[in-house]
Amino acid sequence: MTYITETETKLKKTKRETRKRMLSEFWFYFSENRGAVIGLWIFLALVLIAILAPLIAPHAPNEQYRDALLVPPVWEEGGDWRFLLGTDPVGRDMLSRLIYGAQFSLFIGVVVVTLAVSGGVSIGLIAGYYRGAVDTIIMRIMDVILAFPSLLLALVLVAILGPGLLNAMIAIAIVLQPHFVRLTRASVMNEINREYVISAKVAGASPFYLMTRTILPNCLGPVTVQATLSFSNAILDAAALGFLGMGAQPPTPEWGTMLAEAREFILRAWWVVTFPGLAILITVLAINLMGDGLRDALDPKLKRS
Amino acid sequence: MSNFIIKADNLTRHYEVGGGLFKKPGTVKALDGASFTLEVGKTLAVVGESGCGKSTLARVVTMMEKATSGNLEILGKKAEPGLVEMRKAIQIVFQNPFGSLNPRHKIGKILEEPLQLNTTMSESERRKLAKNKMELVGLRPEHYERYPHMFSGGQRQRIAIARALMLNPKILVLDEPVSALDLSIQAQVLNLLTDLQDELGLAYLFISHDLSVVRHIADDLMVMYLGKVVERGSAKNLFNKPKHPYTAALMSATPSANPDKKKQRIMLTGELPSPLNPPGGCAFNPRCQHVTDKCIKQSPILQGKKDHQTACFNPLG
Numbered sequence: 001m002t003y004i005t006e007t008e009t010k011l012k013k014t015k016r017e018t019r020k021r022m023l024s025e026f027w028f029y030f031s032e033n034r035g036a037v038i039g040l041w042i043f044l045a046l047v048l049i050a051i052l053a054p055l056i057a058p059h060a061p062n063e064q065y066r067d068a069l070l071v072p073p074v075w076e077e078g079g080d081w082r083f084l085l086g087t088d089p090v091g092r093d094m095l096s097r098l099i100y101g102a103q104f105s106l107f108i109g110v111v112v113v114t115l116a117v118s119g120g121v122s123i124g125l126i127a128g129y130y131r132g133a134v135d136t137i138i139m140r141i142m143d144v145i146l147a148f149p150s151l152l153l154a155l156v157l158v159a160i161l162g163p164g165l166l167n168a169m170i171a172i173a174i175v176l177q178p179h180f181v182r183l184t185r186a187s188v189m190n191e192i193n194r195e196y197v198i199s200a201k202v203a204g205a206s207p208f209y210l211m212t213r214t215i216l217p218n219c220l221g222p223v224t225v226q227a228t229l230s231f232s233n234a235i236l237d238a239a240a241l242g243f244l245g246m247g248a249q250p251p252t253p254e255w256g257t258m259l260a261e262a263r264e265f266i267l268r269a270w271w272v273v274t275f276p277g278l279a280i281l282i283t284v285l286a287i288n289l290m291g292d293g294l295r296d297a298l299d300p301k302l303k304r305s
Numbered sequence: 306m307s308n309f310i311i312k313a314d315n316l317t318r319h320y321e322v323g324g325g326l327f328k329k330p331g332t333v334k335a336l337d338g339a340s341f342t343l344e345v346g347k348t349l350a351v352v353g354e355s356g357c358g359k360s361t362l363a364r365v366v367t368m369m370e371k372a373t374s375g376n377l378e379i380l381g382k383k384a385e386p387g388l389v390e391m392r393k394a395i396q397i398v399f400q401n402p403f404g405s406l407n408p409r410h411k412i413g414k415i416l417e418e419p420l421q422l423n424t425t426m427s428e429s430e431r432r433k434l435a436k437n438k439m440e441l442v443g444l445r446p447e448h449y450e451r452y453p454h455m456f457s458g459g460q461r462q463r464i465a466i467a468r469a470l471m472l473n474p475k476i477l478v479l480d481e482p483v484s485a486l487d488l489s490i491q492a493q494v495l496n497l498l499t500d501l502q503d504e505l506g507l508a509y510l511f512i513s514h515d516l517s518v519v520r521h522i523a524d525d526l527m528v529m530y531l532g533k534v535v536e537r538g539s540a541k542n543l544f545n546k547p548k549h550p551y552t553a554a555l556m557s558a559t560p561s562a563n564p565d566k567k568k569q570r571i572m573l574t575g576e577l578p579s580p581l582n583p584p585g586g587c588a589f590n591p592r593c594q595h596v597t598d599k600c601i602k603q604s605p606i607l608q609g610k611k612d613h614q615t616a617c618f619n620p621l622g
């Protein structure tokens with residue numbers, strides 16, 4: 001009895017240790033890339049800001065201060081300490097809106113990437129596993145989607161579905177998923193003739209089991225990298241759609257929509273466009289840097305084992 | 306008679322290849338009329354150059370691929386991939402120990418997968434069996450929680466063997482199980498295989514291109530050339546008195562066990578012909594020293610006593 005519990009705890013311990021070792025190995029390769037680490041910290045800060053938005057934002061995002069229209073940031077002449085980054089044309093606090101905007105951007109990123117990854121990976125698995133006519137049909141459709149400039153296609157889709165944040169996200173997901181299809185298909189075709197897949201087949205695994213349990217886990221490395229890069233693409237595209245009036249609708253404090261609303265004041269009040277633009281830039285840059293680091297850390301070819 | 310655990314009659318496996326927009330598809334006769342038997346608890350070794358259809362034979366015998374024609378009986382019944390009992394009875398070990406284990410699964414999971422897929426055992430039963438087989442192949446219990454990349458080639462091959470044994474098979478198809486390993490480790494794995502055979506009464510279909518490995522383990526021997534069996538019989542007979550010039554050439558190329566016996570080295574000249582368009586008559590004729598007109602016109606068939614058959618018009622000795 002005691003012997004059994006002893007081995008059990010020992011087993012648990014080794015389990016924890018291997019996990020720790022794998023994590024530390026991952027971190028070792030990831031942290032060799034300085035930019036990736038910086039990107040990660042910025043991204044974590046953004047997540048924190050998004051979660052804590054109601055606590056740290058000095059004002060409600062849609063509250064209009066009629067006495068303070070287009071107030072410049074504090075360090076400019078005429079700045080007001082109530083509004084650190086100034087106010088927009090209808091007297092809303094820029095800083096608060098930017099903070100709440102982080103929520104939207106991350107939300108968009110998460111939803112779009114989830115949709116695109118789950119759709120793209122399933123389709124890619126089927127195409128790569130069955131090949132033949134199924135594969136040809138799927139890949140031709142994906143080629144057609146990829147042949148359009150992504151933003152244009154997203155615009156067309158939103159025009160069909162109707163403007164709005166949700167439809168914009170669906171459209172962007174559709175535009176992004178061919179990348180996942182291609183990537184997954186290529187990895188599946190690479191793995192499917194490896195002996196471990198064949199031996200699972202000999203052991204009697206069904207096609208579904210083979211696809212999801214045997215092959216898929218071995219294809220996730222490149223998909224993870226692509227997912228991070230798509231995250232930033234999604235944010236960028238959603239901002240662009242917002243800017244064109246096809247995405248999130250005013251008064252939502254989405255960064256792209258904020259840019260669009262402030263378009264006519266560019267010359268008079270630089271801060272109304274500069275700050276949302278900077279927010280988008282920093283977020284996208286941070287995530288891309290992080291994606292580069294992930295690629296290095298997950299690519300077995302760069303590893304010395 | 307019912308001692309035969311595998312009985313193959315005229316097995317063929319053809320592949321259609323290269324059918325393009327402007328090209329007619331060709332046919333590769335990867336396996337072209339192979340007949341053989343495997344007895345309970347015995348080892349049949351299959352040797353031949355690369356590309357002669359050894360792995361194809363393994364795939365057909367393990368029912369991964371259907372034979373284009375011919376008859377295959379396993380355990381006295383016609384081979385049928387749908388029969389779970391039959392599938393459990395025949396398992397395979399591959400050459401490449403680095404590709405044959407799922408890199409994302411722990412050893413425990415790798416070993417238990419065949420049970421999970423084919424039986425209704427509980428998790429603890431599966432674990433017990435897995436530990437059992439690990440001990441059988443000389444792995445330590447703490448290896449259970451490790452990933453394949455933490456093991457050496459020899460250890461991985463042990464894991465692959467343990468996995469093949471999980472369903473208590475009667476036959477193991479070993480497709481060049483040691484050719485990717487260092488010499489000293491080859492010997493260890495071969496010893497393990499012989500021990501397992503004695504202990505469990507397994508029959509082996511042992512595929513190799515290395516005759517010095519085969520010498521240690523084979524009861525019967527089958528030599529293949531371009532998808533055809535050119536010589537077959539007991540290992541002793543073939544090693545002592547090869548009749549087919551190809552077999553003789555292969556034998557002379559491997560270092561002999563007793564150096565006193567002076568041997569003349571027979572060189573194989575020329576390349577292995579393309580299986581897409583094999584020479585007419587005896588497929589070996591372009592490289593044979595004893596070639597006659599008959600060899601170019603007609604194709605020899607396997608004949609002779611049961612424990613030593615050869616397909617040659619001008620057999621040696």
Ligand SMILES: Nc1ncnc2c1ncn2[C@@H]1O[C@H](COP(=O)(O)OP(=O)(O)OP(=O)(O)O)[C@@H](O)[C@H]1O
Nearest residue numbers: 320322333335354355356357358359360361362580
């Ligand atoms: N799926 C396939 N499609 C087309 N041709 C194939 C296929 N599989 C094998 N072949 C051909 O069949 C022939 C025999 O191949 P096989 O893999 O059985 O050889 P082998 O004896 O195992 O060689 P090696 O010693 O290199 O493993 C080769 O010419 C090969 O090109």
Ligand SMILES: [Mg+2]
Nearest residue numbers: 359360361480
């Ligand atoms: Mg082979």
